[in-house]
Amino acid sequence: xxxxTLSPPPSRGLLPLRDVTAAEVAACxxxxxxxxxxxxxxxxxxxxxxALADPARLRLVSMVAAHEGGEACVCDLTEPLGLxxxxxxxxxxxxxxxxxxxxxxxGTWAYYRIVPGSLEGVAGLLAGV
Amino acid sequence: xxxxTLSPPPSRGLLPLRDVTAAEVAACxxxxxxxxxxxxxxxxxxxxxxALADPARLRLVSMVAAHEGGEACVCDLTEPLGLxxxxxxxxxxxxxxxxxxxxxxxGTWAYYRIVPGSLEGVAGLLAGV
DNA sequence: CTTAAACATCGACAGACGTCAATATTCATG
DNA sequence: CATGAATATTGACGTCTGTCGATGTTTAAG
Numbered sequence: 320x321x322x323x324t325l326s327p328p329p330s331r332g333l334l335p336l337r338d339v340t341a342a343e344v345a346a347c348x349x350x351x352x353x354x355x356x357x358x359x360x361x362x363x364x365x366x367x368x369x370a371l372a373d374p375a376r377l378r379l380v381s382m383v384a385a386h387e388g389g390e391a392c393v394c395d396l397t398e399p400l401g402l403x404x405x406x407x408x409x410x411x412x413x414x415x416x417x418x419x420x421x422x423x424x425x426g427t428w429a430y431y432r433i434v435p436g437s438l439e440g441v442a443g444l445l446a447g448v
Numbered sequence: 449x450x451x452x453t454l455s456p457p458p459s460r461g462l463l464p465l466r467d468v469t470a471a472e473v474a475a476c477x478x479x480x481x482x483x484x485x486x487x488x489x490x491x492x493x494x495x496x497x498x499a500l501a502d503p504a505r506l507r508l509v510s511m512v513a514a515h516e517g518g519e520a521c522v523c524d525l526t527e528p529l530g531l532x533x534x535x536x537x538x539x540x541x542x543x544x545x546x547x548x549x550x551x552x553x554x555g556t557w558a559y560y561r562i563v564p565g566s567l568e569g570v571a572g573l574l575a576g577v
Numbered sequence: 578c579t580t581a582a583a584c585a586t587c588g589a590c591a592g593a594c595g596t597c598a599a600t601a602t603t604c605a606t607g
Numbered sequence: 608c609a610t611g612a613a614t615a616t617t618g619a620c621g622t623c624t625g626t627c628g629a630t631g632t633t634t635a636a637g
Binding site for chain 3 (some may be wrong): 329373375402403405406409410426427
């Protein structure tokens with residue numbers, strides 16, 4: 320593909336072609352209760368919150384964070400969660416794309432870790448810093 | 449139905465027949481990242497987060513909180529939100545049932561207010577107190 | 578009692594979401 | 608290269624969700 324015709328300078332890191340991550344959304348706007356949040360910011364924050372607003376994904380975040388070494392592979396999570404392997408992989412992907420987890424592959428295993436500060440960032444937005 | 453065979457003492461105010469509110473869920477469990485969250489707690493927290501994880505509802509919470517006097521009626525919210533009156537009423541109901549807003553009717557108007565501490569409570573759960 | 582205003586509820590519909598089985602991909606090992 | 612293991616992707620299915628128009632409910636004012 321041509322590098323010249325594609326890739327216009329993405330506006331500024333906010334609202335690029337990719338979805339906004341948990342870290343980015345945390346440094347975007349005034350606290351929720353001070354002034355009405357902008358429609359665009361509401362959309363971004365909602366997308367990030369949606370990634371967390373699922374029982375399976377909350378448990379995954381918690382299990383990864385609480386796992387020894389601060390990381391866990393899919394094989395560690397499937398059985399205690401009680402969901403199929405494809406479903407667990409799907410949820411992990413959602414959490415990675417939202418910016419809450421990172422994925423690093425070593426051998427055949429994929430290890431997931433919490434992105435430091437991602438939960439705190441979203442929490443700070445809700446609580447009004 | 450027999451009262452003896454059915455209705456064992458409901459565990460303790462958590463997971464009653466009604467859904468758990470934002471205030472209740474904040475005093476339920478250890479921080480998300482210390483130990484794996486229980487399945488029931490994950491379900492409750494997800495329900496509360498789901499109520500916030502929508503652009504229109506985030507804007508409603510923000511608009512109500514930022515409105516003069518800390519309260520707003522449906523008529524204040526419909527036009528700036530750009531959604532129909534039934535849709536706004538629906539979203540407000542979701543937020544009330546989740547424990548983020550209260551509703552008080554005066555005359556023909558219904559005034560909505562933020563439940564103090566509700567946002568902070570959920571935020572505290574995410575950030576690990 | 579009628580009317581009008583503010584809000585809630587209902588019914589319907591399109592789109593998003595969570596889940597799984599089946600299959601594809603990637604990688605270490607023999 | 609062939610095999611097996613760990614994970615990702617695909618396709619399908621039922622359910623949930625956001626939205627609206629139409630209608631119901633409640634209250635204040637003539």
